[in-house]
Amino acid sequence: MLKKFKLLVMLLAIIFFATSAEVNAAPNWNTNTIQATGMGVTNPALARTPAHSVMIARRAAIADAYRQLAEAVNGVQVDAETTVEQMMLTSDVVRTRVSAIVKSAVIVSEGELAGGGYSVTMEIPMFGGHSSLAETVIERPITVEPIPMPAPDYRPPVTETRPSYGGYTGLIVDCKGIGYLNPVMSPVIKDVTGQKIYGHKNLDYDRIIREGMATYARDMSETGRAGSNPLIVQAVRLDDHNANPVLSADDADFVLYQNQQSHFLENIAVVFLY
Structure with missing residues (x-):
């Protein structure tokens, strides 16, 4: 005792x-x-x-x-x-x-x-x-929802810095200057109409459980997940308690247009710069 x-x-x-x-x-x-x-x-x-x-x-x-x-x-x-x-x-x-x-x-x-x-x-x-x-x-979805297509009448602009078919390896969403982005395990990217263009229900569940849906980077030195030729777009605002970036209609369509070729969204090659 x-x-x-x-x-x-x-x-x-x-x-x-x-x-x-x-x-x-x-x-x-x-x-x-x-x-x-x-x-x-x-x-x-x-x-x-x-x-x-x-x-x-x-x-x-x-x-x-x-x-x-x-x-x-x-x-x-x-x-x-x-x-x-x-x-x-x-x-x-x-x-x-x-x-x-x-x-x-x-x-x-x-x-x-x-x-x-x-x-x-x-x-x-x-x-x-x-x-x-x-x-x-993170709940396993009953079915995988396809990533949306760009608007039927969408025609991508061709510029020196953004070719119509760029062979992009990933997506960087720049969220700086629009408020503090609150990191989450299951983020959503939307366009200004509220349409979701990227979320866990669009992706291979087992893969996102292994690798995550995105990384959050303070500067470009931390954006390796997006590969050597990333498509960079600027978010116009943050929705849902500043957790989900929102893209302009044109940028959202351009992302979806390019994804048809490179499938960087399905490959979860996504980075949020914040």
């Missing part, structure tokens, strides 16, 4: 002295991962040896990283209207699966801190196939 009491005291002391209440975790929408850095220190009165002190601090750092990952995952936007946390509140299955995903986080870096303590960085992918966060929260 005395042994159990001592163990309880030790665990409470570790929690009290060894973890941080701060959250150093957030999704990386360019790599489609979530990382958290946990910090741990030791109550010197509990450490029997220097090695034991490091072990306690490491365990505390891992526990802190798990806590932060759970908080970060809860706040991830699945689409413009729904967060992971909202889905967990309405589904025991989602809650159980998300908990298992957080527990499966891997350590990507760790080490002792100068002056004492320990740091552990852990990561989970948002996409990646079976049992991933994406598979848990």
Whole structure:
């Protein structure tokens, strides 16, 4: 009994002295991962040896990283209207699966801190196939809807910078200058009439679960997903809580026209610049 009491005291002391209440975790929408850095220190009165002190601090750092990952995952936007946390509140299955995903986080870096303590960085992918966060929260459509065609009377303009058939490898939607684009796991691209020209129901479900629907880039150096010859269009506004870019009618038709040849939308070679 005395042994159990001592163990309880030790665990409470570790929690009290060894973890941080701060959250150093957030999704990386360019790599489609979530990382958290946990910090741990030791109550010197509990450490029997220097090695034991490091072990306690490491365990505390891992526990802190798990806590932060759970908080970060809860706040991830699945689409413009729904967060992971909202889905967990309405589904025991989602809650159980998300908990298992957080527990499966891997350590990507760790080490002792100068002056004492320990740091552990852990990561989970948002996409990646079976049992991933994406598979848990993105619903498989009953049928795949075809990507729309351009307007029947559409004729693409021919310019030096935008040839009528450019062999484009991907699509970059520039969302800078029109407000802050809120990243989501399942984005939609629309035209000004509200027609959806790109969404998860238009795509191979298994592929988007593995690779995601798009990456979010701060500058052109992060747009590799769109390939070596991307088509670049400027969004005219952001809809649905600033989550979904809207294109002009002409740009939307041009994207769909070019996609008939290159199929970059089906290949999910899409980047949002924000």
